[in-house]
Amino acid sequence: MVTKxxxxxKNTCIFSILTKQFFQVKIKTFILIISLISLHYNANAYSPxxxxxxxxxxxxxxxxxxxxxxxxxxxxxxxxxxxxxxTITDYSNDDxxxxxxxxxxxxxxxxxxxxIQLVKDLGNNNFYYTGLHQxxxxxxxNFKMYPFDKQKLDIIIENSLxxxxxxxFIIDSTSYIKxxxxxxxxxLSNDVLSNNTQESYKIFKTGIIVGNSIYNSNFGxxxxxxxSFYGRITTSIFIDRxxxxxxxxxxxxxIIILFLVYFVFYLPTHKIxxxxxxxxxxxxxxxxFQLAISHSLPDxxxxxxxxxxxxxxxxxxxxxxTQSLITYYxxxxxxxxxxxxxxxxxxxxxxxxxxxxxxAVILFAL
Numbered sequence: 001m002v003t004k005x006x007x008x009x010k011n012t013c014i015f016s017i018l019t020k021q022f023f024q025v026k027i028k029t030f031i032l033i034i035s036l037i038s039l040h041y042n043a044n045a046y047s048p049x050x051x052x053x054x055x056x057x058x059x060x061x062x063x064x065x066x067x068x069x070x071x072x073x074x075x076x077x078x079x080x081x082x083x084x085x086x087t088i089t090d091y092s093n094d095d096x097x098x099x100x101x102x103x104x105x106x107x108x109x110x111x112x113x114x115x116i117q118l119v120k121d122l123g124n125n126n127f128y129y130t131g132l133h134q135x136x137x138x139x140x141x142n143f144k145m146y147p148f149d150k151q152k153l154d155i156i157i158e159n160s161l162x163x164x165x166x167x168x169f170i171i172d173s174t175s176y177i178k179x180x181x182x183x184x185x186x187x188l189s190n191d192v193l194s195n196n197t198q199e200s201y202k203i204f205k206t207g208i209i210v211g212n213s214i215y216n217s218n219f220g221x222x223x224x225x226x227x228s229f230y231g232r233i234t235t236s237i238f239i240d241r242x243x244x245x246x247x248x249x250x251x252x253x254x255i256i257i258l259f260l261v262y263f264v265f266y267l268p269t270h271k272i273x274x275x276x277x278x279x280x281x282x283x284x285x286x287x288x289f290q291l292a293i294s295h296s297l298p299d300x301x302x303x304x305x306x307x308x309x310x311x312x313x314x315x316x317x318x319x320x321x322t323q324s325l326i327t328y329y330x331x332x333x334x335x336x337x338x339x340x341x342x343x344x345x346x347x348x349x350x351x352x353x354x355x356x357x358x359x360a361v362i363l364f365a366l
Contacts (some may be wrong), residue, residue, distance in 0.1 A: 052089060052096060055081040056157065056209075057172035058235050061189045065153065065201060065239065068298050071105060071136050072153050076187075078115075079130040080174070081122075093127055095161055100230060102213065103270060104155035105136040144298060146304045147246040148365065151201075151239050158213055158232035168209050170231040187235055200241060206238040250306065251361075253289060254313060259280050259356060264320050265350045269331035269342050275324035283317050286310060305364055312360035316353060322347050 063077040080243045099112040115131035174185045184205040218224040263273045330342035
């Protein structure tokens with residue numbers, strides 16, 4: 001009897017245990033699913049956003065250089081293409097177009113918005129903007145090899161609102177390639193290239209690079225990092241001076257001045273007054289010529305190539321005057337041997353003088 005009464009109780013226990021295990025497995029599975037879903041959403045919440053890619057291009061229609069004031073004037077069209085969903089990026093199109101000309105002169109902050117000439121909504125949050133800029137830019141001239149110097153004129157565009165990790169510039173190389181432009185002259189109009197030979201300088205290539213600028217300050221905003229990077233795109237125009245005009249403006253006048261000095265070696269040794277007059281006059285002419293050339297350049301704190309040529313001319317003029325004094329002394333002594341030495345010295349300097357000038361021109365150019 002006892003056995004019969006215990007069988008239902010045993011079955012009930014087994015059923016209870018199985019039910020409990022079943023619900024425990026279901027609860028664990030449910031908790032695991034909830035954890036995975038939560039982990040997925042947390043990963044998406046903290047994953048870094050993809051940066052906004054701004055495809056940028058430039059088309060220069062005019063450029064003039066003011067070497068004395070270390071600036072240049074440029075007129076160019078620009079365009080920008082980008083994809084922006086403001087609900088995801090938290091940036092408006094105006095924020096993306098907050099371009100600044102990093103080396104611009106008297107450029108209004110946010111002035112790019114006033115340059116916009118055309119706006120297109122290309123669909124799927126793709127946008128196209130284009131505009132025209134006219135203004136002056138600073139550049140850092142290097143006159144060490146003047147008048148055979150080469151300069152780099154930069155047009156630097158930067159977005160100073162959105163940091164580099166959220167906005168990246170891209171060169172619109174596709175546009176240049178499809179326009180069949182020479183890669184060495186990307187971004188230059190036919191007008192600029194056609195006027196290239198009419199200026200005192202000529203453009204020999206261009207370059208477009210993407211980089212960044214570093215700001216080692218949070219500008220007093222404690223919510224900002226103390227060091228930040230902002231993307232920029234730089235269009236560089238490389239120029240050098242036309243060689244032939246400067247031969248006529250620089251070398252020929254110097255050669256004429258030195259040619260007058262060269263006559264000293266053909267004058268009779270006793271004509272010391274004439275020799276001194278020629279050398280001193282040549283010295284004054286060379287000095288005045290150097291001052292005239294210096295006025296066409298900005299104030300610089302280093303010696304340039306043309307200065308070295310003038311210093312060589314001064315040294316040659318001083319050397320010719322010294323040689324005239326020595327030959328005059330030898331000739332006036334009355335000694336035949338010394339007279340022959342004076343004549344021999346004149347002949348030697350007829351060769352040494354031009355050789356030293358040519359050597360200085362070549363040596364300082366290296």
